[in-house]
Amino acid sequence: MSNEEPGPSDSASVDIDSSQDFDVDLDDVVLEDEEEENQGLFDDLLSGEPIFENKEVLRPSYTPHELPHRKEQINKMATILVAALRGETPSNILIYGKTGTGKTASAKFVSQELESTSQKYRVPCDVEYINCEVTDTQYRVLAQLANKFIEENERLIDEWLADLRELRESALEDTSAFDDADFDSIDAVDDRIAELEADKAEFETVPMTGWPTDRVYSVFFDAVDYHERVVVIMLDEIDKLVEKSGDDTLYNLSRMNSELANSRVSIMGISNDLKFTDFLDPRVKSSLGEEEIVFPPYDANQLRDILQHRSDVAFKADALTDDVIPLCAAFAAQEHGDARRALDLLRTAGELAERDQSELVDEDHVRQAQDKIELDRVVEVVRTLPTQSKIVLFSIILLEKNGVHNVNTGEVYNIYKRLCEEIDADVLTQRRVTDLISELDMLGIVNAVVVSKGRYGRTKEISLSVPIEETEAVLLSDSRLGDIEDVQPFVQARFDN
DNA sequence: ACTCCACAGGAAGCGAGGGAAA
DNA sequence: TTTCCCTCGCTTCCTGTGGAGT
Known part of the structure; x- marks a missing residue:
């Protein structure tokens, strides 16, 4: 016990000291060189009446003390x-x-x-x-x-x-x-x-x-x-x-x-x-499921309640127009009553309003937030995809861009192979590519349905379910895929066959 | 009624890469 | 150092299948 005390406090004080040194250095530099320009960089943003009182309560990590309807x-x-x-x-x-x-x-x-x-x-x-x-x-x-x-x-x-x-x-x-x-x-x-x-x-x-x-x-x-x-x-x-x-x-x-x-x-x-x-051993199933509790999805009214609750704390008084909360609730109710989504919407709408220097969050901000959340999610998912998945996705985009909709696995694989050769990446087997496509499907980036075309076999019909231009831009920002310059030959080859 | 396409997707297992223990 | 052990991405081999064509 006694030997613990000096330890942490020691290291803590060192941390503080060093960071203070650092701050001082920075200040000096700024004062010398760019005093004029930096003055007011944040002042403008700060001067706008902030909409939020306490944004934290709208974040998913926040555990409320009261859970309405539960x-x-x-x-x-x-x-x-x-x-x-x-x-x-x-x-x-x-x-x-x-x-x-x-x-x-x-x-x-x-x-x-x-x-x-x-x-x-x-x-x-x-x-x-x-x-x-x-x-x-x-x-x-x-x-x-x-x-x-x-x-x-x-x-x-x-x-x-x-x-x-x-x-x-x-x-x-x-x-x-x-x-x-x-x-x-x-x-x-x-x-x-x-x-x-x-x-x-x-x-x-x-x-x-x-x-x-x-x-x-x-x-x-x-x-x-x-x-x-x-x-x-x-x-x-x-x-x-x-x-x-x-x-x-x-x-x-x-x-x-x-x-x-x-x-x-x-x-x-x-x-x-x-x-x-269903996949469990019956013994496990019976012992685990001694008691079962079901959380039904919230309906729009309940979501409205929850949002009201939190927004009282999160926003300044009168920062929201009357239709903001019902609209957030309605959007989220469509997404199988997802309260997290509703809170996200509300928070993002608030942030967008703040960025506009607006004093009120209105219906328009909510609609913008709806689009922004979805796009942000897609961009983030696509950006962090492993290279091989990116190549597969890029193949699908190439086909889609050339007016080929509902592509099948074989076609994707052909383009994929050529792309890999072009950028000198390993060529995976079709079996593996099938799995990668299924993963993209689960991430909601593409939509893949297994269909049977009778005489012409059974395959997945794949279509893109994200905005094509933005996704392509994200993919091309990857250093490896960025090397691909002329994409026409790849797709052209398809029509030649 | 039967065939047969073009795959889907399960099973097994390999090998590299993380690490621990002897 | 060698020998284990777990995990992950991947390949190989395989069986299964809905329905247009015959």
């Missing part, structure tokens, strides 16, 4: 999880609902409440959150959990050690300190301290990769079972985990309880996909 689901979760506070194992829970229906927000809210209540009543209870879209293999889930619990155990041991040392100090002066404690001599306390320190030294963090999975499992198991507690493991986007690496993880987690001596584990799965349990 009382029922939250109460149900709480009634199930309250068992944890009595030291019993809560039933496993499965939560279903489309994106932006408040699943994650509600679950996080409940788990925060659970943890704070458990502290109040001094019942050991931990909630661990894992997003399975990021952590999508058994190894990684177990490793992440293991490390979190090791960290938690170390923190606990430090706490206990501090208590014990305090007890030891006071006992040295007056043995009556042992009256309320579990120890009756200094030696006993010393033994316990030594024991805890040995335990702490034994913990080893799990590396990102390298270990056999069963070893990770046993480290995780020991870390959880280190002392008495109830553990709730929240697996967000659990369907992604099952899709990618099967149900082994869930099987292992759900049968843990029968082997744990001190602690109890309960799983809370959150899924976008109502049918993902």
